[in-house]
Amino acid sequence: MERFDVAIVGGGPAGMAAGEQAGTHGASAVVLEQGVPREDREFLGPDSTDAAGMLDYWVDIMDEDYREIPDHVVLQELDGVDFVGPNESANLRGTGIDSSYPEMGFTFNRARMDDWFRERVEDMGTEYRVGVGVKRAETDLDAEYRHTLRLADGEDIEAKYLVLADGPQRRVTLGTLDQFMPEGSSVSDYLSPPTANHIAYQEYREFPEEVFEKSLLKFWWGVIPGETAYPWVFPNDGTVARVGLTMPIGMTLDDVENPESYALLRSDDEGLPRAGEFIRRLLEREYGDEYDIETDFPLVEDRGKSKGTETYPISSTRPIDSPVEAGIAVAGGAMGTTSAFHEGGYHVAVRSGKIAGELAATDDIESYNAEWKDAIGQELLRNIAFADIVAEYGPDDWDRTFSMVDNLLGEDGKGLNRSSFSSGVRGAKLVARYKKAKFGYRKGYVQVAESDYVY
Numbered sequence: 443m444e445r446f447d448v449a450i451v452g453g454g455p456a457g458m459a460a461g462e463q464a465g466t467h468g469a470s471a472v473v474l475e476q477g478v479p480r481e482d483r484e485f486l487g488p489d490s491t492d493a494a495g496m497l498d499y500w501v502d503i504m505d506e507d508y509r510e511i512p513d514h515v516v517l518q519e520l521d522g523v524d525f526v527g528p529n530e531s532a533n534l535r536g537t538g539i540d541s542s543y544p545e546m547g548f549t550f551n552r553a554r555m556d557d558w559f560r561e562r563v564e565d566m567g568t569e570y571r572v573g574v575g576v577k578r579a580e581t582d583l584d585a586e587y588r589h590t591l592r593l594a595d596g597e598d599i600e601a602k603y604l605v606l607a608d609g610p611q612r613r614v615t616l617g618t619l620d621q622f623m624p625e626g627s628s629v630s631d632y633l634s635p636p637t638a639n640h641i642a643y644q645e646y647r648e649f650p651e652e653v654f655e656k657s658l659l660k661f662w663w664g665v666i667p668g669e670t671a672y673p674w675v676f677p678n679d680g681t682v683a684r685v686g687l688t689m690p691i692g693m694t695l696d697d698v699e700n701p702e703s704y705a706l707l708r709s710d711d712e713g714l715p716r717a718g719e720f721i722r723r724l725l726e727r728e729y730g731d732e733y734d735i736e737t738d739f740p741l742v743e744d745r746g747k748s749k750g751t752e753t754y755p756i757s758s759t760r761p762i763d764s765p766v767e768a769g770i771a772v773a774g775g776a777m778g779t780t781s782a783f784h785e786g787g788y789h790v791a792v793r794s795g796k797i798a799g800e801l802a803a804t805d806d807i808e809s810y811n812a813e814w815k816d817a818i819g820q821e822l823l824r825n826i827a828f829a830d831i832v833a834e835y836g837p838d839d840w841d842r843t844f845s846m847v848d849n850l851l852g853e854d855g856k857g858l859n860r861s862s863f864s865s866g867v868r869g870a871k872l873v874a875r876y877k878k879a880k881f882g883y884r885k886g887y888v889q890v891a892e893s894d895y896v897y
Contacts, residue, residue, distance in 0.1 A: 616633065
């Protein structure tokens, strides 16, 4: 039986970051990745599906030097983000948060970014094994090598420390952590509630050059129903863009109040449209007066996971602590760091993975819960608080918010006039709701605390 200091389940950004740091700090480590095929990758790799945008300060949260990111990974430099409501919009030219990255952000090729991280993992001496499925993990707290991984090929691996980084599907994480939950309770009660799960879907489409906005992200709010449900357009290389959306799983048309108020619903809809139909309706609404969508915005079938399309889960939950006394750290999407509200989770996945890998390699894993909160806690709290605020927003609420924000933006679009924002009636109410939401988590925002585990 093979033995390692650190075993890492999942070879996405969190798992690779953990593997790199474990190797950097001298531990024997292995990353186990089941692997999926993609149209734009010749070999199996992690499930590299994401809208793949990076805001300026996210680079610092990732703890990366942007100058070292290879040119072939970055697709477009960004100088703005459009937030579009049913009738109002706001354009931001900066995040308003100090950062080392000189522009507003960039879009990147997620598969290439993942492959770059994989090279770094292997350069540090960590084994990266793809095509290896982990059936389950078992823990014996009295053993030196406490964790036994049962692999799909019938082999076993033992490790002193275990990093769970299997993404929002959590195929191994849930069962592993349930070993330490009180009787009658399961981690899936917190990380996989059906009312909070979202699905994301996107298509790679070629845009006419005259309407392709290469340096701008666009998000539409209040045009499709559902808590934190929104379409987007992310510019890629050339004139290819990813057109996608996030929407809840399990919602029906009967759950929608005032369906006539949503721009992408129609009076003859007998149920909620599928994601691809919503995308077609969005493009028709924006460009249909001048273009034939299927002819002028064709699918690029050699991109993405399957014939120009991708579908992937988005975890819309609050994070959990890890059972560190058992020598286990959960990182990235597996611990609930991604959010349907802000969609992107690459930066917090990388940072939490780095922390987990280093602490496991240096026999200090019991510090993990405190360390990840110090590094990414404020980012998560911002997203959790904003998601709480907009949870019940309808189309009119989004229009009022974007109108207010647009009126209060500075001339350069790089920041709100904060004094006016907090003194105006609507602005003051929004600020008050945000502060109240954050205050509600003053005792912590994790769903499962370290003290909840039973050893």
